[in-house]
Amino acid sequence: ADAVAPLLAAFPAAIAAPSDPAADNAGFVWHRLLHGRSVDAHVLATAFGAAVADDAEGFVAALGIADPPAVVEVLKRWLRWVDDLALDPRSDSGASPYWNPQRLxxxxxxxxxxxxxxxxxxxxxxxxxxxxxxxxxxxxxxxxxxxxxxxxxxxxxxxxxxxxxxxxxxxxxxxxxxxxxxxxxxxxxxxxxxxxxxxxxxxxxxxxxxxxxxxxxxxxxxxxxxxxxxxxxxxxxxxxxxxxxxxxxxxxxxxxxxxxxxxxxxxxxxxxxxxxxCPALHAHEGPALEHVVLMRDEMANLAWAIEKRVQGTSGDPLDRRFESTRLSTTQTLRVPLGAVPAPGAPLQHTLQTPVAANWIPFLPVKRAGATPANWSIQLQRGVVVQHLQVDAARLAEPRNAEIAAVVERLRAAPFVEAKPEQAGLQGFMFHPRGEILRTTPADAASLFTTDFLRLEDEEVPRDGVEVRRAFNYARDASGRALLWIGRSKNTGRGEGASGLRFDLVRRAGGGG
Structure with a gap:
């Protein structure tokens, strides 16, 4: 019991507060309950595992623990248990080195x-x-x-x-x-x-x-x-x-x-x-921590990756469809009270229809090194850019409070890239939130700059594919328990439609 306080002070578990607590309710609860109040087992196992071969007692004594030999023995037994249960428990976060993101x-x-x-x-x-x-x-x-x-x-x-x-x-x-x-x-x-x-x-x-x-x-x-x-x-x-x-x-x-x-x-x-x-290894797969559906959209001439579930700040899965509705870009600012609206035009032009925030486009691009004699394409992950009116004076009006809250959520979301504001408009680019659609999940800084996943064109057929990440638990031939996070790919449910359209002209008042 005397070692708990020093370990907690040296290796506190950091659970970040979600940018949208309503969409990531589990992350909000875990942040309020456990942020800084429990030991980060991953960091402790990494640090103590490196000190075991050198000076384990010195490592424990440096933390201010009174009885280093007894604590070292307990930590060694705990570290052996972690090594026996989890595969590569102290490895860097992200996909397995054997996972091919271009082929899924x-x-x-x-x-x-x-x-x-x-x-x-x-x-x-x-x-x-x-x-x-x-x-x-x-x-x-x-x-x-x-x-x-x-x-x-x-x-x-x-x-x-x-x-x-x-x-x-x-x-x-x-x-x-x-x-x-x-x-x-x-x-x-x-x-x-x-x-x-x-x-x-x-x-x-x-x-x-x-x-x-x-x-x-x-x-x-x-x-x-x-x-x-x-x-x-x-x-x-x-x-x-x-x-x-x-x-x-x-x-x-x-x-x-x-x-x-x-x-x-x-x-x-x-x-x-x-x-x-082969040894028979029957794994029990838990609920999906991340679920992505890839499908073709012939009307938009694109392929789409739909993030249905991703991990929140606590590690628990969250429904991205609910989160997407809270990041909706379909609202427009209301006219200020007392202002006389300008006479409307007979035709209304829409440059681009909105798309849900959890729909990530994949565009056909020329394969690197392709020649006219050997032409081939790949599908590169892109972004959907949505624009919102962000006039500060109009956002401050009570009637536009909901739109102001959406703008604040978009600016705070770590997976949304905000463009500079111009003439009262600001563009927001939606990037993937999970790990499946990224090449370097552990490097968050590259999400907006260099992390643009490319898929082989044949990996997204007309039937589509579904990719999941989930915990797997199994026992090997010797009876040893194994725990890991694995990925699986299954056949999808066919083509879909995002509703994305460009240069849409309608008559004022709802006419076609």
Whole structure:
């Protein structure tokens, strides 16, 4: 208890007050309750972790704690608990170094341990949180005559021959006559045109060859590469029949259940018959801390990223749609009391219709290094500029109090860039508030200057995509608990419309 006050004085938790307490109510509550009243565990773990190898007791004594050895032992146990629970707990904030913001997906590689030559397995499009052998591509370049496993290869044989079991799937035809089949899936009722080759192949496999597949249960250690060296079938008479690898009708190797190999990783025959047995890691994903929807807008000829949820000042998620309504730029200042309004024009011209503050545009730009012979584009994050009347005298009138409050919220918002005031008008540029749409989340100063994310054009299809950030909790093969913040990408809900229009002319009084 005597160490709490010195630690609190040296490492106070700073929870900033939100610029709009009504939109970020959780941030306002946490700021009032815990700002400067609790210990910042992240900063303490970073500082104490660096002092453990040097002089832990001196570090604690410098804080003014009376019994350094006892406190050091407690802090060491706490630091081990943090290291065991959270992955990279003292790393800088922001995305994982394996996250590719241009592709909105993870990319990483695994290398074989103790094997010469080294074998690399690359996963460049990891987005759904479920990793399996088919997510990897063999990317090593082997010299002719070199084996994949090398000196570390282990010849493993099962202790007893496994008993085959027929592979089952929903809607599988019955094995015998007069047996009721599963009515939840009826392959016979599925239609297919002549061009639906994938559907025709699936129907033929399910109805004609579905009972030709068997499962052989074999228990193997995970995190290893395996190759079937030989395969024998022993029938009821004790006769062993060797089964060679399956081949196509033209004699080429059949590669349906084999790992993909890069073209540069030759020779193919020495790599593609390997199978990587991934450890099963089933993570529990919490509610989204950040939720972004990317979609196409054909009417505006743009792509949009809609921030639905982002983290507030306390770290809890907040609804950006509610915040956007409090940053509305659709109001106009009322005419001062007693003033005679000027006669209106028969036509009213609108330069640009307003767009919600949480809608971030992505504009097509030429890819760096593109040539006329190889033309390609990317989608670069832009901003929507909205203008408001900010005449000080008219904002001070009671009738314009709501508009004055909106202007103050816009000027105080950390993600809104205010342009210089000109002739009673001021422009406000809306930047993303969350981390998904930024390349350097930890660097807030670059948001208005150099942080302009570029996405590959094919990463925003017509169906759109949804990207989420959330806490993930899982246990590894040894039972150790793991906690991290991960990102996932799923298919969106199609195209949308922002309502953005330029040079809009209407008749005075609401006519078209």
């Amino acid at each position: 997906e993870y990319g990483f590689a695994l290398a074989s341990e103790g094997v010469q030559p080294e074998l690399r397995l690359e996963a460049e499009e990891y987005v759904d949180g479920r990793l399996d052998w088919d997510d990897f591509v063999v990317a090593s370049v082997l010299q002719p005559g070199q084996a994949v496993a090398g000196a570390a290869a282990i010849d493993w044989r099962p202790g007893r021959p496994p008993m085959p079991a027929m592979a089952r799937y929903p809607g599988m035809p019955a094995d015998r006559y007069w047996e009721f089949e599963d009515g939840r899936l009826n392959f016979g009722a599925m239609g297919a045109a002549k061009s639906d080759l994938a559907r025709l192949a699936l129907l033929e496999y399910a109805l004609v060859f579905g009972n030709d597949w068997y499962l052989l249960p074999v228990t193997l250690p995970v995190n290893a590469l395996y190759r079937v060296a030989e395969f024998f079938v022993r029938d009821n008479f004790g006769i062993e029949v060797p089964i060679p690898p399956a081949r196509n009708l033209d004699g080429s190797q059949w590669t349906m259940f084999e790992m993909s190999v890069r073209a540069a990783a030759a020779p193919r025959a020495r790599l593609d018959d390997c199978l990587f047995l």
